[in-house]
Amino acid sequence: MDHINVKQNIAKNSVMICSGKGGVGKSTMAAVIALSLAKKGLKVALLDSDIYGPSIPHLFKIKNDGHEMVNDKLTPSNICGIEIMSMGMLMPEKNGIVWRGPMLSKMIKHMLQNTAWSQDLDYMIIDTPPGTGDIHITLTKDYGINECILVSTPSHIAISDVIRAKDAMKNLGICKTSLIINMSYIEYNGINKNIFGNTTPEQCAELIEIEKFIQIPLLEKIANFDIDWVLRNDFILNCVGSLL
Numbered sequence: 001m002d003h004i005n006v007k008q009n010i011a012k013n014s015v016m017i018c019s020g021k022g023g024v025g026k027s028t029m030a031a032v033i034a035l036s037l038a039k040k041g042l043k044v045a046l047l048d049s050d051i052y053g054p055s056i057p058h059l060f061k062i063k064n065d066g067h068e069m070v071n072d073k074l075t076p077s078n079i080c081g082i083e084i085m086s087m088g089m090l091m092p093e094k095n096g097i098v099w100r101g102p103m104l105s106k107m108i109k110h111m112l113q114n115t116a117w118s119q120d121l122d123y124m125i126i127d128t129p130p131g132t133g134d135i136h137i138t139l140t141k142d143y144g145i146n147e148c149i150l151v152s153t154p155s156h157i158a159i160s161d162v163i164r165a166k167d168a169m170k171n172l173g174i175c176k177t178s179l180i181i182n183m184s185y186i187e188y189n190g191i192n193k194n195i196f197g198n199t200t201p202e203q204c205a206e207l208i209e210i211e212k213f214i215q216i217p218l219l220e221k222i223a224n225f226d227i228d229w230v231l232r233n234d235f236i237l238n239c240v241g242s243l244l
């Protein structure tokens with residue numbers, strides 16, 4: 001395999017969005033982070049590295065319109081100035097994928113190296129699948145990515161998985177880690193309520209042993225992924241923007 005360093009060759013900064021846990025909002029937060037960078041006028045790409053369950057096309061309402069190769073390169077979608085590539089854009093929506101690890105790594109390599117990204121990307125944001133497996137190994141060991149944002153809810157079950165994920169990321173050479181405590185609270189009758197228990201954001205960060213963290217509330221506009229609303233919501237954009 002040709003080893004390239006994404007940091008040097010594809011984007012000035014590359015950041016993986018990870019969590020040991022599924023369903024905590026990695027894809028949603030990856031999309032919000034990309035929107036916050038694009039709104040700042042930065043050149044941003046968003047790679048969906050979740051091969052089995054690509055969510056980014058759903059969030060950005062990208063249809064699988066038979067993304068053709070142009071000059072042997074995949075054409076990324078461009079939504080709100082964000083260059084996007086995902087397995088969901090390359091395979092029919094209802095097709096399931098049954099691949100072993102080496103095939104996953106090959107596909108990540110294909111999407112990273114054979115997509116017609118802009119030359120001077122400031123950021124490559126990479127949404128990753130749940131867990132810490134083949135894709136994370138490929139991204140860190142073969143592409144030199146050394147920064148990640150972990151996503152957790154305040155639930156004990158999520159936190160325990162994220163503690164393991166943080167350790168795994170450290171073992172993979174990640175040296176810059178921050179944390180989003182997602183769905184941290186819901187506002188109900190003017191009161192902020194943590195529906196996942198009593199663990200405060202500070203306690204979550206302490207348990208996961210991460211200093212830099214933010215919290216994002218559970219909001220209907222985020223659940224429905226209203227892009228225009230997200231782009232207008234400076235509170236959310238500044239929150240995630242503060243991590244980079």
Ligand SMILES: Nc1ncnc2c1ncn2[C@@H]1O[C@H](COP(=O)(O)OP(=O)(O)OP(=O)(O)O)[C@@H](O)[C@H]1O
Nearest residue numbers: 022023024025026027028130183217218219222223
């Ligand atoms: N802050 C939020 N407020 C409301 N809903 C949210 C929020 N964050 C995520 N969600 C919702 O939670 C669900 C899971 O989010 P998402 O798919 O982003 O998680 P994930 O960690 O990427 O999941 P997977 O592990 O399957 O890839 C989605 O229905 C999403 O709309």
Ligand SMILES: [Mg+2]
Nearest residue numbers: 026027050055
């Ligand atoms: Mg996801």
